[in-house]
Amino acid sequence: MVIFGASGDLTRRKLIPALYNLASQGLLSREFAVVGVARNPMTTEEARHKLTEDFKQFATGTIDQDLWEWFVRHFYYVAGDFDDPTTYDKLKETLAGADKDHATHENYFFYLATAPDYFGDIVERLAKVGLMTEENSHWRRVIIEKPFGHDLDTAKALNQQLLKVVRETQIYRIDHYLGKETVQNILALRFANGIFEPIWNRRYIDHVQISVAETVGVEKRGGYYDTAGALRDMVPNHIMQLITLTAMEPPISFEANAVRDEQAKILHAIQPFTSEDVLSKTVRGQYGEGTMNSQRVPAYRTEEGVPPESRTETFVAMKLLIDNWRWAGVPFYLRTGKRLPGRNTHVVIQFRRAPFMLFRETQVQDLMPNQLVLHIQPEEGISLRFAAKTPGTTMRLGEVDMDFEYSDYFGATPSTGYERLLHDCMIGDATLFQRADMVEAGWSVVNPVLDVWKALPPRNFPNYPAGAWGPKESDELLERDGRRWRNFEK
Ligand code: BG6
Secondary structure, three states, rough: OOEOOOOOOOHHHHHHHOOOHHHHHOOOOOOOOOEEOOOOOOOOOHHHHHHHHHHHHHOOOOHHHHHHHHHHHEEEEEEOOOOOHHHHHHHHHHHHHHHHHHOOOOOEEEEOOOOHHHHHHHHHHHOOOOOOOOOOOOOOOEEEEEOOOOOOOHHHHHHHHHHHOOOHHEEEEEOHHHHHHHHEEEEHHHOOOOOOHHHHHOOEEEEEEEOOOOOOOOOOOHHHHHHHHHHHHHHHHHHHHHHHHOOOOOOOOOHHHHHHHHHHHHHHHHHOOOOOHHHEEEEEOEEEEEEEEEEOOOOHHHOOOOOOOOOOEEEEEEEEOOOOOOOOOOOOEEEOOOOOOOEEEEEEEEEEEOOOOOOOOOHHHHHHOOEEEEEOOOOEEEEEEEEEEOOOOOEEEEEEEEEEEHHHOOOOOOOOOOOHHHHHHHOOOOOOOHHHHHHHHHHHHHHHHHHHHOOOOOOOOEEEEEEOOOOOOHHHHOOOOOOOOOOOOO
């Protein structure tokens, strides 16, 4: 494994701890080595020392000293600029050495933990020196992580640039949401159980809500975030994963393309927004100063790296429709934002109401319809809300929740969320990675929104205080349809 950007945060916090966790589960081949590439001038010895220091801070559990020492002996470092041809010559030499020392069979995968501007260039340079050529039955793969472009055109341009020098099957586009157990579990819930699929359609489902709520602000990423905004940062990628897994047809097998074909079909079936739709079915917001956990927190516009007049959105809500037989007429409401009252990602499937109310003193419209909630994080579980009789001599109804929590059943092995994805790339399973067409289809959904928002800059920002569930227009989006968001504040 070659990591470009080896001295960065992702490597330190996620990639190295994930590799170590794989090693401790016996999932890392003995014939394995890591080569870090970064600008900092350091020798391999110095880099190993730094790696050890960082690991003490970011390990997800207790460290087995022998295993760590084994791991460190398999780590090499190449110092150099990503746009300097000699870096690639040095890398080739180091890889040849690692092949000899650890019998890595010339199978390489390159993780580009760099700024996205480098993706195309690094892959071209790797191809130029022959490091992307698959021959004599060895494999060469490259992992990149969002942002894949800034909009539809730039995403297409990036795909074209990559596909000029490598094949689509060599590209592994990571979406870290697919590394989450609970996200993968949407498939298990739907397709490994007989009771859900028959009612998973427009006949029984009233609407779907997807919320990805964060309590954090933009932290130290103001510079990046201000050029992206909540829509680009979360919707064409993470939220589209949640939509496609929730809405897709059962694939004919669990083979990578069978699953991804079904996901892609959903992306293509999302009804395109007209300009009028953008005005009536999307909401944008930016947080102002507010109070969270009894602490004053600053407005987005005063965060580090953010211009004081910024018009970048930190909240987005929208209503989507999926034009196919299963979902025609069933709205998918989604929202995501920073500085909301709870950190909570969930999918709410709201079923239709009981058609007629048998019980005295209860109106059908007073009863909360059944909801199945897939809790993605921080709680990991599934809950079902239904009506039950409240104790007493008369027939009165109340709402109850039947809760399942993963941790009660399976315990939790600490992980970074990258273990499965790295392992899948090593074994050549691309199921959880994005194909070029999926990335472009995701951008196609949001592109009309980006265009209209750009043409009509917001006049009312900031329009929600930190610590609120977004601007009031977000609630109104559902209220107009006689519905409301389910909020989890924990
Ligand atoms: C990242 C976004 O992709 O996902 C961040 O750039 C966001 O802005 C993060 O905070 C959310 O990930 P998670 O795993 O914390 O839900």
